[in-house]
Amino acid sequence: MRPVRGVARALLGGLFIAAGAQALLKPDRYAVKAEPLAEQVVPLLEAVDSRLPTETKTLVRVNAGVQVVAGAMLATGTAPRPAAALLAGTLIPATLVGHPFWRIENPEKRNDELVHFAKNLGLLAGLLLAAVDTAGSPSLGWRGRKAVHDAQKTAKKSLRKAQEKASTQLHLG
Numbered sequence: 001m002r003p004v005r006g007v008a009r010a011l012l013g014g015l016f017i018a019a020g021a022q023a024l025l026k027p028d029r030y031a032v033k034a035e036p037l038a039e040q041v042v043p044l045l046e047a048v049d050s051r052l053p054t055e056t057k058t059l060v061r062v063n064a065g066v067q068v069v070a071g072a073m074l075a076t077g078t079a080p081r082p083a084a085a086l087l088a089g090t091l092i093p094a095t096l097v098g099h100p101f102w103r104i105e106n107p108e109k110r111n112d113e114l115v116h117f118a119k120n121l122g123l124l125a126g127l128l129l130a131a132v133d134t135a136g137s138p139s140l141g142w143r144g145r146k147a148v149h150d151a152q153k154t155a156k157k158s159l160r161k162a163q164e165k166a167s168t169q170l171h172l173g
Helices: 002-025 027-048 056-076 080-098 107-132 140-172
Strands: none
Touching: 002 027, 002 056, 002 080, 002 107, 027 056, 027 080, 056 080, 080 107
16 A cells, blocks of 8 residues: 555645646736635734735745645655645635636536536545545554553553452451
8 A cells, every 4th residue: 555655645746736836936827816715814814913924926825835845745755644734725725716616607617617626626535535644554543542541451450450459458357
């Protein structure tokens, strides 16, 4: 399974490296489409911290930069789970902005955008799987639950031994 993971991560990461690089090189092309979403996000950003960027073109560049860096991380297997989670976060606004099939009147164009939207949902599914993939190792949650279970088992065993010892001492004494 290891070679499959490596190839899948490289292909998935490479897609985001290319898409992010395109948006970094031509942010104006994406900023026009992103404006309606940016108008909704800007008040949230301002509420979090007034120093955060709010210009649509800058937001496009930030999203693109995250795609390039996280795509490279995923492709190389460097922190692939956080990288996949970051990419999933960038894909959601990119999908909403890039393929708003619900706004298109022309049935043929609407169908094309619906196909692209669905394709991005498939990519999102792959990223979510990559974000939770432990590559065959137990997850931190499983390790924690196992440690608690083992500690409980040891405590019960120790309690039984202590009770047996106390019972034996009572009978002898």
